[in-house]
Amino acid sequence: LPNEWSRDGDEIVRVFEFDGYLDASGFLSAAAGLAEDAWHHPEMTVRWGEVEVRLTTHDAGGITEKDIDLAERLNGIYD
Amino acid sequence: LPNEWSRDGDEIVRVFEFDGYLDASGFLSAAAGLAEDAWHHPEMTVRWGEVEVRLTTHDAGGITEKDIDLAERLNGIYD
Numbered sequence: 434l435p436n437e438w439s440r441d442g443d444e445i446v447r448v449f450e451f452d453g454y455l456d457a458s459g460f461l462s463a464a465a466g467l468a469e470d471a472w473h474h475p476e477m478t479v480r481w482g483e484v485e486v487r488l489t490t491h492d493a494g495g496i497t498e499k500d501i502d503l504a505e506r507l508n509g510i511y512d
Numbered sequence: 513l514p515n516e517w518s519r520d521g522d523e524i525v526r527v528f529e530f531d532g533y534l535d536a537s538g539f540l541s542a543a544a545g546l547a548e549d550a551w552h553h554p555e556m557t558v559r560w561g562e563v564e565v566r567l568t569t570h571d572a573g574g575i576t577e578k579d580i581d582l583a584e585r586l587n588g589i590y591d
Contacts, residue, residue: 454544454547454548454553455544455545455548458540458541458544458556459541461537461540461541461558462537462538462540462541465533465534465537465558466534468533469533469534474533474559474560476557476558476559477537477557477558478555478556478557478558479540479544479555479556479557480553480555481553
């Protein structure tokens, strides 16, 4: 799995950390742009100081290359 | 409770519906602005076509006027 991602059942998960709520929601918006570009749409939750991203491929019932690719791209705009 | 909100334990919840993922994440960003303005920060989850917002007042251990006020303001930018 890409760095900092872990498996949770049929999903892979990473919690991205930020100093505040607007920083977190700004990252979520940027991540949504990549998701739309990839036409692969994760569930993302914003809380104070963090965004949790959950990726899976519903059609395949599990993790596929689409999930790994988007996870790497999200790492790329964060790290 | 404000229109379309329901109680779930110590939280109030509404699912706002949209035609796509970017519309949903755009609403989440706008909602984050109101949340920052109110200094009251809900947990918000974006999925295809929807944003689920969960409000509670952690300090009080339940629902307060701060939750009701922000719920009404979120309804105001959506409805």
